[in-house]
Amino acid sequence: MKRPDGPGPLMVGFEGKAVPSRLARQIREGTVCGVVLFSRNVEAPRQVRDLCREIRAAAGGGRPAPLVAIDQEGGRVTRLAAAGFTPFPPARCYSLFCCRASRVACAVGETMAEELRAVGVDINFAPVLDVDSNPENPVIGDRALSSNPESVAELGIAFFRGTLSRGVLPVGKHFPGHGHTAADSHEELPVVRSSRATLLARDLHPFRRAIRAGIPALMTAHVLFPALDREFPATLSEKILGGLLRNRLRFRGAVVSDALEMKAITGRFGIGTAAVRAVSAGCDIVLVGRGEKDQEEAAEAIARAWTDDWDFRKGAPASTRRVSRLREHLSRVGREDPPARRASLRQVGTRRHRELSRLLFDHWESSGQASRAGRSGNIGEG
Template structure:
């Protein structure tokens, strides 16, 4: 029994160096999670996956986060749609096929575990990390679409990890940065956060990822990832789940600040997790630290051998069920999936307010922020120049100005220079609106301004402008928004509850 098989680790770069290969083989970890820094050309990444399995054994699990929308690791294949964009479609068959699209792009490389989809119910507009990663604010809709997505992925050969159990949708703290607390009763959690996860358990989804969140109604001391009451008492005992339980990354500050040096690893295994996700983001030392902590716990009896064996048995069973044998993603399949992704994007664009149509021959102004920053699970964002280049293909007379978070002068100058031209205010950002964005939005209603909410759909309800919501900033989303500006067709339905009136 090798305790390292319960650890899923990460790597610094796109190739497995000799030193790294020896490190992996010496410890024989259970698998690897790949990030954007690891995924380059298809040939190079496929070779990396082969090298990983040569080092760890061919039952190693190779994982990544290919959620769709903003959280994507492989970008050279059709992009699965944003979950909330699927919520705007309200079509479980589309969700099932979207999961399969994600899987086809991963299994092509030999990746057999996708840490997706998010089954978090987006009931808190101020949530800094979930947002459009959720299918919406209705628990029943999230359950229907999320489970369909997961089963579509698994039918295509890639194990799904529904996350973040028992629910990250009603937090105002990002667990990458600190420990959130959800102060809800068991009854309230059962009616909202837990409903999608219970549906996933009933459907037999292959794995569940834990949340680094404190739920005082269940455990007043330990976050869910480390809580026997949550993982064993609720998930295993009350709900009868027998699939793989994997932690969210243990380097996230909600855990690492409180349980340093890897001591969280034996605690989560004792609590009921089967796989501990350990990310060093370029450093291999954290992997050894977590393994040492597990080995110490085995020696002193705080981690029982039969509990570890149970975890390893589940992981071995998952590897047999999802062996990761590469399945080529053919050109015909990619063409078909790409066309479907574009169709979903057009069908999900949602109108908020009365959005005027624009003529392709019109002079149109575009106002965009400087390249937005990213953080947490996000790897990239949309720059203003890229958006302008895309829209200019539809509006050849488009004129563009970037503005900074603290200075609207460039945008104001463009508005003054073309006082009769309609203006598009784009918000390709996940985070809170800046004072400059609010200032510019106040200038535009009188001149027929339109808000393009290209990432966070809550922004559409926060600014006093008619808006088109795309639920994402990938090429299919941008093309869909441009077409909606011209045709007026925006058939999506906002999958968010109306804001409360105070």
């Protein structure tokens, strides 16, 4: 079988505010398909724009430019927090607007995407589609839109439609649901022992609705669900990503793993083994956010699997097509959508953006939830 055209499935992060020579080489050689940015890469809007241009230029003329992604949820998960960017409170605040909540969620999705597009970011790892069903959850909390599955679905769809309308690709997370966990997957492997029926009715409801509404990509959860797969967490589970997501829910978009260097994965699997297993299970993009050694190990393991493992190779063409469709969508929006086409630094921190931000912060702070909803620090930051 001929190796499909296009970069490999690896998306990586890096240290600093300029493209390291190692990353430039990986992009040029097609080892990586994308780059994820964190706060450690961000200084100011113009610097981020120049950095994104530098990332794309590293591909040269012979390969597709790498996709540039970021986590910009608002609240504790805000990577573009430098001066000039518009801050927002946690996503939980949208529900405070009652009958206007969906309009507010859509407006925030539009606003965030306008600023992301202006500096050259293609993908936002948001919205969070997890249902906040466990008050002891240490990692989701106010990141969740609601504790009600239907509210999560409605607000998540509104947010992702707003994001798409401004030329940025939204990624719903963390499939099939991280809301009922009692452990932090950055530190250990959470286990959710709910029945299959409960998972389908509660956790999967927002994802099912978002899939029907056309969300282009989903991110996986590093969570073990014994009712769905007794052996592997969702990120590494063919039963969950293949049987449930692809076959039962008929999702045709791209699947992105959560960061494989998290201890939920590395505490049990080597990073190379995990990368190969994630791709085999159904991930189209595997994310390793930091650690040059881990990133090299993942890349080498994927290359070996391509050479030695027929089962690994046979899924590659379809996976490559799904990632290519993400690129095609970005290209199409850039041609057809006037707001996306006009993206420039003038769209960062505008008066309209600041007024929306102030409105949300006023509601959030007056609600009394600001002091109790957040249950952890800045999630997953390096």
